[in-house]
Structure formats: C-alpha cells, structure tokens
Amino acid sequence: MRDAGAALVVCSHLGRPKGAPDPKYSLAPVAARLGELLEAPVAFATDTVGDSARSAVDGLTSGQVALLENLRFNPGETSKDSAEREAFAAQLAALAEAYVDDAFGAVHRKHASVYDVPARLPHFAGRLVLREVEVLARLRQEPDRPYVVVLGGSKVSDKLAVIEALLPTVDRLLIGGGMCFTFLRAQGHEVGKSLLEAEMVDTCRELLERGAGKILLPVDVVAATAFSADAEHDAVPVDQIPADRLGLDTGLARSRSSPTRSARPGRSSGTACVFELAPFAAGTRGVAEAITSVKGFTVVGGVDSAAAVRALGLDESSVHLHRRGACWSTWRARPP
Template identity: 40%
Template structure:
C-alpha cells in the first residue's frame, strides 16, 4: 500500500479538504441515522487536534449537476454539530468559499454545499478540480464508499494537492488488504444474494483468491440447476446456468472448494412462518421454493469457518428478512462472530444486504471489520482498481 495517512502530514495551520460520505437517510427534514457522520468523526477530530481546519466535501443524493434545494447538505449540519461537538458552517457556493473572510473561516468546521450540484464534479473536470484545490492546502480522502467513482472530489483533487487517506478510509483499506491482499490462510468467502448475474465478476475473482467459496441464497439455486438439479419454483436464473458451470469448472482448476447446499428449507409460499420442510438439495418438490440452506449445509459452512483464518462475507444465505428462513444466515454469522472475537478468525463483511443481515443476526459487532461502502466494497472484491485509491497511491 503506497498511500499516505494523516500521520504522514503536517496539519498545523493548514486547510484540509476532506472528502467524506455523509449521504445519510433523512425523515421529515431530520437525519434519521447518523452512522455515516459518526464514522468520519475520528478524521475530523484528528485534524482539529493537530491544528488543521477541516473543509468537508460531500455529496447528497443524485442532483446530476444542478442545484436541487431538497438535496442541500444543510439538513446534515445539526447532526454534524452534535456528533463533532463543534461549530459547523455551511458554505453555499464555490464563489462564497473562494471569497471567505477570515471571520467567516473562524468556524471550527466548514462544509461545502452538495458537491454534485456542480456538473464538473461527476465529469472530473480538471478546471473544476483546480478550483476546489485552491480552497485547501492538503487533500484527505475519507470516503472509501465513493472511491470507485473517478470524480473531481474523489480522484482529481488527489493529483493537485499533497494527499492522504483519512482514518475511515485507512481502516477500510487495511481491512481489505488483510482479507484479500495478503491474507492468513485458509481463506473462506461467503457469497449470497439473489442473482448470479450481479456477482459474476466477484465469483470469478474469488475462485482465484480463496480456498473455499460458500454460495448461498437464490444464487445457489442457479448453481444447483447448472448441475442438473431441479429447483422447483425457486428463484433461479436459468439463463445463467452455463456461466455458473464455468465458475464451477474454474474452481476445479484453481483448487477452490465450492460449498453449495446439501439440504434446503422449502415452502410453498413466501411469508413469515410459512409451512416449511427440510429436504435434500436434490429433492426440491416441483411446487416448492428453496428459501434457505438446511442444517446439514449450515454444519458444513461452520466447519469451513472453524478451519479458516480469514473470512470475506457478502450477502445472506437465505431469505433472511423473514423467519424461519433466516436460520442459516443467523447461525453461520453468529459462529463467524464468535471465532472472530476469540481471535481465531479475521472477518471482513460488506456490500448490499450484508450489514442488515448481520445486524439482524446480532453478529455484526463481532466481525473484525464491517464495511458500509456498498459498490466500492464489491468492486474491490472483484479485483478492480478503484480510481480514488489509485490516485492516493500515485500521489504518495
């Protein structure tokens, strides 16, 4: 890892442009979940403690290069002030930011209005990036969740100012490096969710990197179908069975063990506490749906976890939103959390429904690292170079 951290920078008296992700949920004009704001607090507080002035750059929603008043970052100011315990001043235009008086700069923390109000942001326009760079002395990227976007505030700025990763970005990159870059072996990956089609690149990359790959959720049905196994009325991408077969063949070449369900929980209707039964994976009734992995499958997954040193988890093993079809996800997640807390396993999870599933299982706090980065986390797992990270590497 070639990028610098805040520890490598002299911040005293410096204006620090900090790219953050505070794209938080809002209900009735109030931030309803401040988790993303809480996550940036260590970076902002570190800059302040070392004599720098944080100037936060963030997006909110998708205004597509136009001013949309309903997507103003003004709604985030009260939550920012509460979490940071500092005065936060919203700077409404780039002109205002460039013309600020010393008195106006005296706020502890400055927040630039929604950066996506400017068409130059998503276009990564060099002239726009240069205007942003003129506002600061140092660039700090603390938004791993936006690092897969080559925008002016995520990529362009890193090429114009001395640059570093913030504490959240640093933690995320170190966790992912531990999981996929130079992991302790054996490595097991758990990949679940509805569709193989959305995770082809991910699966193709993982079978080259991990020792065991657990496939669950609706995706598993497609892999069963690829082996000629009937899946009844289950969610299944029958047009993807050839691709699934290619993944299975590739795994044989790379020596990656593929773990598919050997028994399944089936039901005739998809609803809470629907009548259900456990059957062999090869014996799904034609009028039934596979909605979860069965107890024998869970036992196989748990054994793989207990033999592993590193775990990467993305996606649920069944229809985790409703009982009893959350049982496999809950059981495997709890065991992974126990092993992690005992120091036997380094576990990194993220993307899509994963955080929600692990929270429902009561296991999220036990994982070594839980990423909320979504698309960036998945692209990293797919082996892709993220523009925001690459720019930090080059800047160093």
C-alpha cells in the same frame, strides 16, 4: 487537521438522488450530528458549489468545519459526460487547498468528487482507507489457513471477478445468497421461480469445474410461495425445490457446518438471502453466528452483511467490519 489549524470542508453523498435536490437525502441531519460529535458548530451549506457553499467555506476560521449538501444533488457528480463532471470538480476543488478521501466504499467510482477533484489538488488517503487496504492486503498475501470465504449477493455477474480472484487463494468458497440458484441450475437442479441469471449458467458450470473441492453450495433452501413474510414456506433439499416456489433463504445444514466454523481467517460478503424478512433470516443468522464465533482474523464486508451482523444483535468484537465510509474532506490551511 483541525488541531493543526486547518479549516475543514466535508463532502459526502447519501442515497441515489437523480442529480437534483431531494429532501429525504439531505445531509442537514448529518451536519447536526457531526456538530454534536465534535462538540463544535458545523456550518451547513444548502447547496454543493453555489452561493451557500462559498459563503460557508469563506466564513471558516482555523479549526472550524463546514459540510456541503449531498454532492449527488448536483448532476455533475455522477455524470458520464466527462466535461460536465470535470466542470463540477473544478468548482469543488476551488473551495479547498488539499484533499483527503476517507470513503473506502466509494474510492472505485469515477465520480467528480472521487476521481476528478484529487487530480486538481494535493491528495491523500484517510486513516479509514489505509486501514481497509491493510486488511485486504493481509487477506490476499499470506492468509492463515484454512482460509474460508462466505460469498453472498444476488447476482453472479456482480461477483464474477471476485470469485475468479479468490479461487486460487481460498481453501473453501461458500456460495449463498440469490446467486446460489444460478450455481444450483448449473448443477442441473430445478430452482423454480428463484432468482436466476440464465446467461451465467454456463459460467457457473465452468467455475464449479475449476473450483472442484473448493466451491460449496447450500444443501437445503427455504422455498416460499411468494416474496412475502406471510408466504407459506418450507425448508427443502436443493434437489427438491418445487417449480412453483422461490428460494428466499438458505437452510441451516450448510450455514452451521464445519467449513464455516473452522475458518481462520475468514471473510464474508453478502447475506445468505432475504434476512430483512423474519421468516427468511435464519440462514443469514446461522452464517453470521458461525463467522462471529471463529477464532482468528475474520472480516465481514458489504453494506448488507455488516447491517445483518448488527441487526441480528451479534457480537462485533471478534470481527473486522469493512467500514465503507461516508465522507471525504477537502481542507484549507489557515494560520493560527
């Protein structure tokens, strides 16, 4: 777009500020880094739709770029009051003539910059969004077999729709992360002080019945005395979790087993457990190593999962990491 003479107004969010400016979530460092990557100055607006934003945008000429401050500094961005959200969207839309969304990880949100602005401008999907849709379509429509999905995360309630959508399609669904303990309770096991959604136990029991032969759970876990890197911990079978301990990692018996290694294509979302604490990272590493060694089309999705692959120093060349994206841009056509 810059090469075609457009002036770009880049908008994004960072973190979860409470609808007010917060220095630790400022996009000022992003503007500096973007300028380095583009090898061109990037005008930075210190507000979202105020005097600084209007001045930065009005000062653009063909091929130049401006970055607005974190959109979540304005309460209208995430407001549940449609009038407040739409008012902010109208101010944003007034800064541009067309809209391109390339923030795949945010396209589902009913936020002003995602939902309301494109309703006011000619709008388009960016290349990142199109690529991610292409990948998901490949997994959903005619995946190669066997098709194995490793699903992590803390809560069953957050992943329920995903599980129900996947069950008819996958050959194996490996459940890890904190939500595995709700499934283990559904099987009648003691889970001690582990993360548990008691209200989801019956749902998990039904899923296990429907997914018999497809849903696989850990066979061992690392049970610790506390949520701490210094806590005493041991790997125990899932039917021997002490009542005074909590599971902070899945064991290696399942993570290194053939269901994961034989997947083609595969998909992973959510970490095995608390990989941020070194004593409890082995399960996540085991799963990640198995996934990155699979021959064929493999996808790793989710912020934590992608971060784990990188933090553990694993080879990314054999997998498609879901690129959540961090920005969406509006642009103005400018004559050369």
